[in-house]
Amino acid sequence: MATIQDVAKAAGVSPMTVSNVINDHPNVRPSTREKVMEAMVRLDYRVNVAARNLRKGRTGVIGLAVPEVNSAYYGLLAATIITAAERRGLRVSVEQTASRENELDALSLSRNRLYDGLILSAAGLEQADAERLRVDHPVVILGDRIFGGPVDHVAMPNFDASREATRHLIERGCCRIAILCGAADEVDTSSLRLTGYRQALQDAGLPSDPALIQQVDRLGMREGAERAREMAESGLDFDGVFCVTDSLAMGVLRGLADVGTRVPDQVKVIGFDNVMESEFLIPSLSTVDPDHDGMAERAVDLLIRRIEQTEPPTGHQDVVGDFSLVIRESTGG
Amino acid sequence: MATIQDVAKAAGVSPMTVSNVINDHPNVRPSTREKVMEAMVRLDYRVNVAARNLRKGRTGVIGLAVPEVNSAYYGLLAATIITAAERRGLRVSVEQTASRENELDALSLSRNRLYDGLILSAAGLEQADAERLRVDHPVVILGDRIFGGPVDHVAMPNFDASREATRHLIERGCCRIAILCGAADEVDTSSLRLTGYRQALQDAGLPSDPALIQQVDRLGMREGAERAREMAESGLDFDGVFCVTDSLAMGVLRGLADVGTRVPDQVKVIGFDNVMESEFLIPSLSTVDPDHDGMAERAVDLLIRRIEQTEPPTGHQDVVGDFSLVIRESTGG
DNA sequence: TTGTAAGCGTTATCAT
């Protein structure tokens, strides 16, 4: 493995000149550059990134930590962040955290030094963990469980969007609307969306029946399908379902089909995320379309700001994204 | 940012002793360890990974480069590889390549030094690029365009599985079976699967009608839906479709629904990949279920072998994975 | 059991 020294020797110049050639510094005579280039090719020289990182204290790579990589939503999130970062000349490296402990690990600087900064999409962290976010390293949190923490934060428009989604079901004539969400024990995605749902019911003067609040362990397709079947088979009376994620909604569509319930005729279904798949489902899925691009852009911008500033972090931002509703067949087109 | 030196000073020992504590070396007196630990906590010491990498030449992280992160198949692939690597004590960092050029970049040692090795899921590389794979760095290729190259290689059972999938359609009574694949100009996923399809037709004594070979630009849902509509609207006579990916198949199901064609009654559809979603589609999707776990295990094993061996690489392996068929509603259950 | 010295490969600074 050739080093800068080897190239320098081969080209008959100093290591510094080789470095200048590599980094496109201006003051290199064309003939010298030529010689060096030739030597680099001949020796098949590759820069040692570890050494460069050590010296520069920068890698040009940011980390993105997500709870799972095999999920429609996080896949979309990753793609969006990668695009936004690319525009700013940064590469992205995606890691799966899978557990709350791993989320905290991802934060720990020890793992972190490979990246100039970290975008952490946290599902498991709670307000109680907020203090542990006080790291002297650029971090932006994507998620809903932590506000006003010692860290920049980009969140979904959970309340407003859920209210709109529920209102849409009401406008389409639903009056027994169920919500499918996770255990909403504290401030998290599910509880925020549940609040929006409740508000919409109240706005419309509809009663809120606890039996219609359906909580599942995971927000995945399987859980959605199982619960939908149970709801139908138990004789629960409902004519609309607001699912707090599109994955849940995909499952619900399937579960309702299993028991012969027609969507949207008998029950209307709306999701949240506007995942790529939702457009192609049968029936196609009405859903909340968060401004993924805008939020990704914002998250990357915030992170870059922290990366480039030298003073200790201060004035942390809480950004809430935009959204719109996409109406498709599952609520009657 | 505290360094080992700072900790050493604070604890009244040498940097080496601190290093020994960090790395759990045996010969450290408990009382010394105590002192050092205390100093580390007090100074909030974190090891600088860049420096350690430079010195050790190892990172404990392997890279996984995929064409796109927002795709059901690559999401599944990433999750499977991560699981397999975790079992072997390695962390995985996922990167999106998006283009053939980026795939070659990912290979280039310059990017690569951040990882102990790279698993490259190559979509764009061709046999012509094989020589460029001759890198003195651990690499395992996942994909179908390169065989017998200077690199370990894990491939899907493309031919056999496609033949089985097509045969299944024939057994279910289809005799005008279309295939939806990418431009099959050379050795790649699409052409291998196309060959299996042709073989199955021939096995059954069915004619192979060129009009039934439908090539699309991308193997995504949108392309599947558009092409299915075109096929139906153009009056093409077909009663079965073998899609070379589940994403294509998802689109086809949607496209056929758009034009009022019933699946599986009028047309049967089978996919390839057994992506998470396929179980929950309406109708649920019959598909080839490759042995994802086995292949991931194999890829990680091969990579580790290369990482741990010091001699120049030799005896490269071409591994082909296992598969089974999953029969669901889209071919009549 | 602990410490010293040297070097991993690169680049910033300053000198020539």
Next chain:
DNA sequence: ATGATAACGCTTACAA
């Protein structure tokens, strides 16, 4: 325009 020197933070080899 080019080069000498030192330093980034860590660990291996060896000495004490």
